[in-house]
Amino acid sequence: MLEPLFSLTSIIALLSSTMRTTAPVLLAAIGGLFSDRSGVLSIGLEGFMLAGAFAGFVGAFYSGNLWIGIAAALIAGMLLAFVYAYFSVSVGSSQAVAGTGLVMLAAGATGFLNRVLFRSSGNFVRVTPFQPVAIPGLSRLPIIGQVLFTQNVLVYLAFALVPLTWFILYRTALGLQIRSVGEHAKAADTVGLNVTLTRYACVLVSGALGGLGGAYLSLAHANTFIEMMTAERGYMAFAIIIFGKYNPWGAMGASLLFGLADALQLKLQVAGVPVPYEFLLMFPYVLTLAAMVMAGKTTAPAALGSAYKKN
Amino acid sequence: MKARPHLDSVLAAARQLIIPSLAVLSAFVAGAVVVAAAGFNPVQTFAALLDGAFGSGINFTETLVKSTPYLFTGLGVAIAFRSRSFNIGAEGQFYMGALAVSWLGVAITGLPSFILIPLLLAAAFVAGGAYGAIPGYLKAKVGASEIVTTVMMNSIAVQIVSWIIKGPLQEPRHFYPETAEIVNAAKLPVLVPGTRLHLGLVIGLAMAVAAYILIFKTVLGFQIRAVGSGALAAEYAGINVRRNVVLAMAISGGLAGMGGAVELLGVTWKLYSNFSPGYGYSAIAVALLAKRNPLAVILTSLLFGALATGANNMQRAAEVPAMLASVMQALVIFFVLGYAVYEDRFARYWAERKPRDRGPHAAAAGKEAAGSNA
Known part of the structure; x- marks a missing residue:
């Protein structure tokens, strides 16, 4: 029974599936990276993702257009991010409290609205999801053609954001500004950088990309909205950023590891291995715990988590 | 003068209640807006909620159980x-x-x-x-x-x-x-x-x-x-x-x-x-x-x-999803955070108001109280 599990076709399918399970957490992690690097804990990602998953589905369902769903997800994520930025940057609240409150707000609001909008429809409401787009030429390459170049457009986008983010953070004045604000807000302020504006912008980026990661789940994975469907992926993205040492390439590597774990547990469930499926479902959570322990006290931006008040 | 410390502590305790009460009140108002926006009657909804939580002896014991x-x-x-x-x-x-x-x-x-x-x-x-x-x-x-x-x-x-x-x-x-x-x-x-x-x-x-x-x-x-x-x-x-x-x-x-x-x-x-x-x-x-x-x-x-028990009744009687309670709980957090700013200012004002009456450590204690808010 385990033999076909490790055939070439099976491994290609697993790797291809890994790309798809990686994309939503990678999108969220890249977004969170901006927020973290500017000094604001990306602890609200789970909330941004949930809001994006719901708004994305609602937008796509009522308009019949997936891209309108994506736009709705971006807006919903950014709206929540604005609330989070207001409390963590302007009010100077505890970011842990504000972020957790945000997740609770998103969970409650999406659950409430889901029941208000769809309670009467007895049958399952769904959308036609994003389809794989084969990249001409490259998709014909053996093995990697199927794994890397026959994916939906959101997967391409997620991976394209990695070098782009690296370039922005390390090769542009804007990136230097973001990193300065996150390392030493007072010094950045002294040399004339706008700490508040930078942090708001970065948190909004994390809201947009978190929302996009959530929309991936409803529009490219499950084809519908299910309450709490993010299943702590936002918190995993938060852990992935730390495990990836606050660097986009590291975040990609860590996301792939999580994607592989997720794809593997799905595959093992389908294959019917003689292990209770609960233990397979536990796997990504245990992996996150292990990653947090291994990452330990890494190279967090020095001003991460502390609000900056001008005197 | 002997009654002062007692009065002060009563006032202090009363002050502690202002912000949480305001936060809860605000969450209810915001909840009412959400309910109205979702197309329900907020008065009917909150009447059902209150009735479910406190409307009868048995309802109240259920609230205590919850x-x-x-x-x-x-x-x-x-x-x-x-x-x-x-x-x-x-x-x-x-x-x-x-x-x-x-x-x-x-x-x-x-x-x-x-x-x-x-x-x-x-x-x-x-x-x-x-x-x-x-x-x-x-x-x-x-x-x-x-x-x-x-x-x-x-x-x-x-x-x-x-x-x-x-x-x-x-x-x-x-x-x-x-x-x-x-x-x-x-x-x-x-x-x-x-x-x-x-x-x-x-x-x-x-x-x-x-x-x-x-x-x-x-x-x-x-x-x-x-x-x-x-x-x-x-x-x-x-x-x-x-x-x-x-x-x-x-x-x-x-x-x-x-x-x-x-x-x-x-x-x-x-x-x-x-x-x-x-x-x-x-x-x-x-x-x-x-x-x-x-x-x-x-x-x-x-x-x-009370909110949880009432929300269940609200769902039965007014057909408003009980998830509203979760939304309001989250809103409570944000109102507490938001009002904490004013509380800090108020505590500082209070501490600096009569420094002589309240002893030399009063200002410092006031600052500590202000800083201890989440």
């Missing part, structure tokens, strides 16, 4: 919060306590209630406490964010329960995904005949007093608070920060675990999936609204119990 788990988890989160540990793991710890007694409450037979029940509660405290101590240890030892680790451990706990109720602890006929009913001696006695109000509420109130004494009247409590106000300063003062973080998380988890046990021994008598509708997560709002004060948790857990 408040009991919030009381335990809220106390737990409040204590962890005192050491600046953000325990979002009360949900998992609650499940671990329930899991322990769902097993022992069936396995241990032949003991009288007055021995068995304390034994089971102690076991639940240990189970929840151990489950809380792990993220505490990981935070103290390697600096792993307790937010992430506790969230992960919640999901792991849910999966463990989901497996165990269909596996080793499934009821003997192997038909329903739930554990066997606990022995009669393990069931908590009912306080008012004809209702579900059980001894758990009294145990919870006793725990609130015990938690208050622990935090404000013991050396351990002082150390936990010192760690919470500043780890570096506490370290300089010779306090073992790591040990206190682990202890605070363990006690926090222990209380949440006891909450799970009390709910199982008092209400459900067995364990099943979705045993907790999020008592551990709501606990964050319960503790925050109470400003991490164990005695105030009694009031805030009552409020949340």
Whole structure:
């Protein structure tokens, strides 16, 4: 029974599936990276993702257009991010409290609205999801053609954001500004950088990309909205950023590891291995715990988590 | 002049109530806006909510029954919060306590209630406490964010329960995904005949007093608070920060675990999936609204119990989804955070108002009070 599990076709399918399970957490992690690097804990990602998953589905369902769903997800994520930025940057609240409150707000609001909008429809409401787009030429390459170049457009986008983010953070004045604000807000302020504006912008980026990661789940994975469907992926993205040492390439590597774990547990469930499926479902959570322990006290931006008040 | 300190403390206590009351009021107003925007009648909705929570004797006892788990988890989160540990793991710890007694409450037979029940509660405290101590240890030892680790451990706990109720602890006929009913001696006695109000509420109130004494009247409590106000300063003062973080998380988890046990021994008598509708997560709002004060948790857990009971009635009578309660709980958190700014200003103003009357330390004490708000 385990033999076909490790055939070439099976491994290609697993790797291809890994790309798809990686994309939503990678999108969220890249977004969170901006927020973290500017000094604001990306602890609200789970909330941004949930809001994006719901708004994305609602937008796509009522308009019949997936891209309108994506736009709705971006807006919903950014709206929540604005609330989070207001409390963590302007009010100077505890970011842990504000972020957790945000997740609770998103969970409650999406659950409430889901029941208000769809309670009467007895049958399952769904959308036609994003389809794989084969990249001409490259998709014909053996093995990697199927794994890397026959994916939906959101997967391409997620991976394209990695070098782009690296370039922005390390090769542009804007990136230097973001990193300065996150390392030493007072010094950045002294040399004339706008700490508040930078942090708001970065948190909004994390809201947009978190929302996009959530929309991936409803529009490219499950084809519908299910309450709490993010299943702590936002918190995993938060852990992935730390495990990836606050660097986009590291975040990609860590996301792939999580994607592989997720794809593997799905595959093992389908294959019917003689292990209770609960233990397979536990796997990504245990992996996150292990990653947090291994990452330990890494190279967090020095001003991460502390609000900056001008005197 | 002799009456002054007394009057001052009454005024101080009254001042403490202003912001939480405003926060709750604001959350209700915002909730009404949400309800109206969703196309329901807000007056009818909130009438149904209030009626469900307080409309009759039996409704009120149901509110008390619902408040009991919030009381335990809220106390737990409040204590962890005192050491600046953000325990979002009360949900998992609650499940671990329930899991322990769902097993022992069936396995241990032949003991009288007055021995068995304390034994089971102690076991639940240990189970929840151990489950809380792990993220505490990981935070103290390697600096792993307790937010992430506790969230992960919640999901792991849910999966463990989901497996165990269909596996080793499934009821003997192997038909329903739930554990066997606990022995009669393990069931908590009912306080008012004809209702579900059980001894758990009294145990919870006793725990609130015990938690208050622990935090404000013991050396351990002082150390936990010192760690919470500043780890570096506490370290300089010779306090073992790591040990206190682990202890605070363990006690926090222990209380949440006891909450799970009390709910199982008092209400459900067995364990099943979705045993907790999020008592551990709501606990964050319960503790925050109470400003991490164990005695105030009694009031805030009552409020949340009323909200939950009322929301169920609201769903039946006004057909407004009960999830509205979750939205309002989250809104409470944000209003508490938002109003804290004004509270700080007010506390400073109060402290600087009559420095001569209030002694030389008054201004400093006022600042401390202002700084202690989450």
